[in-house]
Amino acid sequence: MKDTRRTPMKMREFLRRTDKRERAAVAAACDTSVPYLYQLAGGHRHASAYMAMRLEEATREVAERxxxxxxxxxxRSLVRHPEIYD
Known part of the structure; x- marks a missing residue:
């Protein structure tokens, strides 16, 4: 059986499982909007390296709670060229 606690979560799944307040908390922590998070989740936009770093930290904080x-x-799942993190 796969241990889902250790596998990374995609933004689409993260947004689907969060409530309105949690999504707003992530957006506020990154100084962005919830619609931008949905654009990332849908693959319509890609985050800058700096924004991706901020989003990873913000989603980690929400996940811990x-x-x-x-x-x-x-x-690396949020940027156009994830190899920059290799």
Whole structure:
């Protein structure tokens, strides 16, 4: 059986599992909007390296308060060229 607590969470899944307040908290922590998060989740936009770093940290903070329901979204899943993190 796959241990889902260790596998990374995609932004789409993260947004689907969060409530309105959690989504707003992530957006506020990154000085962006919830619609921008949905654009990232849908693949319509890609985050800058700096924004991806901020989003990873913000999703980690929300995930820590979720009692195991959520996991952090890795920054490499949010940028156009994830090889910059290799």
């Amino acid at each position: 979720s009692e195991g329901r959520l996991r952090a979204v890795p920054r």
